[in-house]
Amino acid sequence: MTDEFDPALHRALRSQRPHQDFADRIVARLDSSAAPGAPAARLYFMRSRTFRSRWLPAALAACLIAGIGVVQVRQHARDAARANQARAQLLEALSIASDNVNIVRAAVAREEHPDS
Amino acid sequence: MRFRSAILVCALLALPALACAADPGRLQLPDFSVLSKKATQSVDISLDPSLLRLASGVINSDDNGNGAAVNGLIQGIKGIYVRSYTFDKPGEYSKADVKAVQVQLLAPGWQPIVSTHDLKQGSNVDIYVLRNGNRTDGIAIIAADPRQLTIVNIVGSVDLAKLAQLQGQFGVPSVGLTMNGTLPNGSANTQAH
Numbered sequence: 001m002t003d004e005f006d007p008a009l010h011r012a013l014r015s016q017r018p019h020q021d022f023a024d025r026i027v028a029r030l031d032s033s034a035a036p037g038a039p040a041a042r043l044y045f046m047r048s049r050t051f052r053s054r055w056l057p058a059a060l061a062a063c064l065i066a067g068i069g070v071v072q073v074r075q076h077a078r079d080a081a082r083a084n085q086a087r088a089q090l091l092e093a094l095s096i097a098s099d100n101v102n103i104v105r106a107a108v109a110r111e112e113h114p115d116s
Numbered sequence: 117m118r119f120r121s122a123i124l125v126c127a128l129l130a131l132p133a134l135a136c137a138a139d140p141g142r143l144q145l146p147d148f149s150v151l152s153k154k155a156t157q158s159v160d161i162s163l164d165p166s167l168l169r170l171a172s173g174v175i176n177s178d179d180n181g182n183g184a185a186v187n188g189l190i191q192g193i194k195g196i197y198v199r200s201y202t203f204d205k206p207g208e209y210s211k212a213d214v215k216a217v218q219v220q221l222l223a224p225g226w227q228p229i230v231s232t233h234d235l236k237q238g239s240n241v242d243i244y245v246l247r248n249g250n251r252t253d254g255i256a257i258i259a260a261d262p263r264q265l266t267i268v269n270i271v272g273s274v275d276l277a278k279l280a281q282l283q284g285q286f287g288v289p290s291v292g293l294t295m296n297g298t299l300p301n302g303s304a305n306t307q308a309h
Contacts, residue, residue, distance in 0.1 A: 080174075082170060083171065083173060086167040087174045089161045089163055089167075090163055090175070090190070091186075092159065092161060093161045094189070094190075094282050095282065096200055096266060097196075097279055098280055100241055100259045100266065100268065101243070101280045103259070105280055
């Protein structure tokens with residue numbers, strides 16, 4: 001029993017050279033198996049193109065609008081700060097001028113009515 | 117080429133003169149940076165027409181309803197320039213500093229309208245007006261006492277009576293220049309021109 005089994009195992013596991021058309025068959029099998037996967041690859045490509053043709057411009061436009069908005073808000077804040085500073089300076093300038101005019105007015109009033 | 121350069125240099129030199137001609141009521145205030153360094157308090161305000169417009173836009177009813185009064189007052193004003201320096205001891209500024217401004221007020225059109233001289237405290241307040249017919253093109257106020265020098269130049273027309281009424285309003289306290297708006301009785305020498 002053992003004597004028959006060993007030669008049978010040797011025969012079964014002996015090295016064999018592949019057939020002449022082995023490589024062609026492998027390539028043919030790969031080609032046939034690649035065909036069903038093609039729609040997935042195409043879908044990815046389509047997705048990529050969709051992103052590039054639709055979402056990318058939209059994202060860029062959104063970024064542009066957001067950027068313009070930020071610049072506008074900053075500009076407005078700067079203008080408001082400048083206006084408030086100008087307002088404070090104007091009031092201070094008028095106050096100083098007013099004080100001096102009143103000094104003169106008080107002096108003039110005293111000259112005109114020394115008894116009061 | 118040299119001729120063109122000469123013309124360019126002349127044009128550049130003429131620019132300040134042209135600017136003055138555009139605003140005849142504007143004085144060329146000297147560089148008081150030295151005084152500013154010595155002063156304990158200094159005010160340096162330069163409001164040109166664009167800044168005045170900007171300020172006018174934010175002076176509204178939130179100023180206790182006086183915004184309209186201020187906006188009315190500054191209607192005819194093209195610019196306000198103030199330099200004020202307070203020192204902790206007398207004699208920190210020279211007569212030359214004041215003279216540099218006073219000499220410009222000798223130009224045709226400028227008239228001194230009133231001057232007060234407080235002999236006791238050594239303080240003077242002079243008000244000049246630049247008249248062009250019935251129109252006022254500028255006002256200059258020079259207030260000098262031993263510890264304080266204030267120069268105000270208002271370009272354009274302003275009602276001095278209305279200006280006087282603004283004292284202490286808008287939450288801006290009276291700055292208490294020289295004598296806090298009052299003169300000791302009998303110590304002041306007033307000249308109305």
